Amino acid sequence: MDLGATIDTEHFGTIPVRHRICPLCGCNNDLAPAIRYSHRPWVVKECANCRFVYIDHTPHYELQFETMAWERTTKVEEHRRAELRPISYKASKRTRFRLHLLPKRTMLGFIAARVGSGNVLDLGCGDGAALASFPVAFTPFGIEISSQSAAIADRAFRSRGGYAVNAPCVEGLRHFPEGFFAAAALRSYLEHEAAPLAVLENLHRALAPNGIAVVKVPNYGSLNRRVMGRRWCGFRYPDHLNYFTPATLRTMATKTGFETHFGITGRLPTSDNMWALLTKRG
Numbered sequence: 001m002d003l004g005a006t007i008d009t010e011h012f013g014t015i016p017v018r019h020r021i022c023p024l025c026g027c028n029n030d031l032a033p034a035i036r037y038s039h040r041p042w043v044v045k046e047c048a049n050c051r052f053v054y055i056d057h058t059p060h061y062e063l064q065f066e067t068m069a070w071e072r073t074t075k076v077e078e079h080r081r082a083e084l085r086p087i088s089y090k091a092s093k094r095t096r097f098r099l100h101l102l103p104k105r106t107m108l109g110f111i112a113a114r115v116g117s118g119n120v121l122d123l124g125c126g127d128g129a130a131l132a133s134f135p136v137a138f139t140p141f142g143i144e145i146s147s148q149s150a151a152i153a154d155r156a157f158r159s160r161g162g163y164a165v166n167a168p169c170v171e172g173l174r175h176f177p178e179g180f181f182a183a184a185a186l187r188s189y190l191e192h193e194a195a196p197l198a199v200l201e202n203l204h205r206a207l208a209p210n211g212i213a214v215v216k217v218p219n220y221g222s223l224n225r226r227v228m229g230r231r232w233c234g235f236r237y238p239d240h241l242n243y244f245t246p247a248t249l250r251t252m253a254t255k256t257g258f259e260t261h262f263g264i265t266g267r268l269p270t271s272d273n274m275w276a277l278l279t280k281r282g
């Protein structure tokens with residue numbers, strides 16, 4: 001890891017970054033070419049060894065939530081997307097019917113169908129809103145890197161017997177004893193995580209035997225990514241560091257001790273996202 005590296009960004013000036021090796025197999029892909037989805041200054045690599053797709057540098061965590069706060073990177077992304085119109089707008093309108101084919105999934109629906117009660121962890125919980133709708137049988141816990149959001153989540157969770165930790169997820173997971181959670185929600189989170197393998201390893205330890213982790217991430221293997229190319233809605237620079245396919249998500253989960261199930265509709269190539277159920281076998 002070259003701690004002295006910097007990247008010159010158009011909107012945020014020169015910022016310190018961390019170099020990334022392949023988050024799945026650990027291969028250093030410095031010599032591999034940038035793939036066509038790279039967007040200056042962010043370089044997207046496909047691992048020469050395991051084919052995992054990822055951005056090869058990440059801003060330091062603290063910068064992601066100060067200099068590069070979500071609201072600001074969202075504006076930059078909106079600008080990038082506006083420049084891609086009107087072609088992409090028409091194309092995305094054409095494929096919009098896909099959204100109405102299936103009933104909307106929710107994290108609560110997914111977890112409550114499999115676990116009746118217990119401690120539930122939301123990784124990257126934001127202000128805690130996602131667990132607010134969970135029935136009282138569940139005690140909510142969260143890990144959140146933004147101190148402002150973590151404080152709001154902490155207040156909400158404490159009123160129900162849980163709490164939120166203000167830390168990066170790998171570090172935050174170490175706060176909890178082994179086997180503490182019945183379930184965990186990883187909703188639109190793992191694609192942002194600089195160390196997804198370490199997070200899953202630590203999560204496996206913190207889950208109870210037969211505990212579940214529900215993962216929702218953009219599906220890089222989707223048809224829409226192939227049709228839309230660079231204009232695919234799953235690309236966000238540099239917020240989305242990891243681009244999972246059903247195969248690479250399963251490989252990472254298996255490596256960290258989980259059993260993976262997508263169900264019948266979890267990895268439809270017609271959807272931009274996929275849902276996976278990871279189980280810690282007791």
Ligand SMILES: [Zn+2]
Pocket residue numbers: 022023024025026027047048049050051052
């Ligand atoms: Zn790899």
